[in-house]
Amino acid sequence: MKRVKLSDAFDLQMGKTPSRKHLAYWRGGTEPWISIADLSNCGKYIEQTKENITSDAVQESNIKIVPKNTVVMSFKLSIGKVAITKRDMYTNEAIMAFHDRGRYEILTDYLYYFCKGNNWTSGTNKAVMGLTLNKKTLSEQTMLLPDMPEQEKIVKKLDALQESISNRQHVLMLLDELVRSRFVEMFGDPVTNPFGFQKMLLKDVAEIKIGPFGSLLHQDDYVEGQHALVNPSHIRDDTIVPDNKLTVSEERYRELEAYHLRKYDIVLGRRGEMGRAAVVEENGLLCGTGSLFIRVKRKVNPYFLQKIITYPTFKKYIESKSIGTTMQNLNAKMVSNFEIPIYPLPLQTQFSTFVHQVDATKSSVQSQLDSLTTLRAKLMQDFFG
Template sequence: MPKYRFEDIAFNITQKRKPTSDDMKTYIGLEHLDSGSLSVTRWGSNVPIKGDKLLMQKGDVLFGKRNAYLRRAAIAPHDGLFSAHGMILRPNEKVISRKLFPFFICSDYFFDAAIRISVGSLSPTINWSALKELEFKLPDINEQEKLAELLWAANNTKEAYKKLLYLTDELVKSQFIEMFKNGNYPTVRASEVCNFITKGTTPPTNEIKTRPEQDSIPYLKVYNLSFDGRLLFHEEPQYISRQIHEGKLARSIVYPNDVLMNIVGPPLGKFALVEDEYPEWNINQAIAIFRAKEQVLPKFLLQALMQPDVLQPFLEKAVGIRQLNLSLEQCRDLEFPLPPLEHQQRFVEFAQQTDKSKFELKQNIDNLETTIKALMVENFG
């Protein structure tokens, strides 16, 4: 297969303009891109957008050049503005198929090479001056078109499963509302039903490892949390040593049944419930831990905190311009209705039944992602 410099494969679109108030509804930031997904499913900003932003067109590939290890790239769903911490890429159709181009950008083949040239320690960033010099092998256009057909078939099926997964989560939320919205239950503050509400401590950069070493502990960050309360692992987590985990980062240890919520963003309002299969983790200072007392079940607590009428007034208290922050005091003051334990248990049993369906859906999604990666490896190496 012939080799091409990346500047011959893709055009880097650098046109910018200042945002207006109308752009707030359609703006896409890096926080709207999900690792491993070509689809953008949310957009918009609740705070004024500052500084010049990139001008995107529907169908462009949006590439997260900042913190590139998160492997964020997706297809623009509409015209509008995109974060200046990203790149807007368009294919040179003389060299690469338009249909194949998004998969190429999302592939390990491309990202592995791009990540190697990222610069900076706190927020590693990829510069176009270095990226354009990278060389990649490509099959001929006819082979690319055939490959793109297979990849889109697999991707569309994967997206259908993801939609079912989303609808299953929505069913759980609907059941929660139906059971508890109009129950006239007493309102409690989070601090009254949690033994422990604190936030993590970010370890020094030189203590964070990208691969497990002897006696190391996984280290969770905001991108491992989600808007539906699941822990996400699109890639291997980072790690810290057990010594630092049990020493100066002891308050950052999370345990099964802890509810996690990010308090630094954007975005804000991401959650996770730590399940039994994750016995030891550590978190950074962008995440708060809620550890439930006996009168509240963790799965109930998770859903209670995620309810829009509980969460939205809380998020509106965030302060900051480029970075939004919520305090632990604000976390402790979160209020929600608390039904008796037997009522909570009925909801938890319902949620556990749906978990079985979600597990099968996730397996199907994982299998399709494996198929997509295998096709890319077979054709690109």
């Protein structure tokens, strides 16, 4: 087994974004153009993209083609999103394509798993420096390269593991669909309100408070293992997933009492992706600068309200109320004036009970998924160093 430098094995090619001012580059295009969002939402292979560009955009912007069966990886902002192209494509400037120089025998799938398993941000203070690599840094990375039979064995093992992971992810998706279907059956769409339930402003049934301004929290306030902040990035799949490294001390936590999250509060991301919300399950957390919290006072079950906020059409409703061109934003006044249907409490409780039952199943599947993901990370460390 040998170790080779990426620049020796591959020609690393950055993509490009055609001018957004030339609308003709983007209208009616047939050439797939990959963004980080596309890599986030695809599996091992990428064939369809959210946006396409025209042949004029390719020619006049001098964008280099990424041939079929090429590994592409994001290396800015969200590092390590990886896929293999299923057809000739193009990418933006935050994505690197790995063109094989033909000097070594390297399976495309082996490179794919190497890129997924590599800790590209090792040694980087993410909170201070942000997530960014450059072509030079990436070129100097090295990879362990076994012979072809060993590469095939590694890929086969990781493919089988990935299939098991994907199956469980699919089950979780189906369970989420089951909850949404039950919601529609009982209440209809919360925005169009087809059953004609009374509507109220959110401020009439809950207290809404925005997280602390950035000036109240500084880099030297952060410690490990104490009171975690909840920012939008910590709200995943309707659940709070705190970062043990982004916490504040007991003393600083007491000083920020106005921003304490209580059990059964709903924490809502107010920047970026709209409608990202979760019910707080424990005391001791702190609302982050990018979030706000909703504290129900009457007439609404918090778990039920969270399902309204995260419902697809209600997310679009929130987007329509948000401001900002580069990044969508909400403030407390906007959220206070959200109109929500008020359903009978017995029905809310019935639905919440159903959700808790589904969540128990999801928890079991998620536990299996976590174990498989941990095993994958260990194997990747063993295989790729």
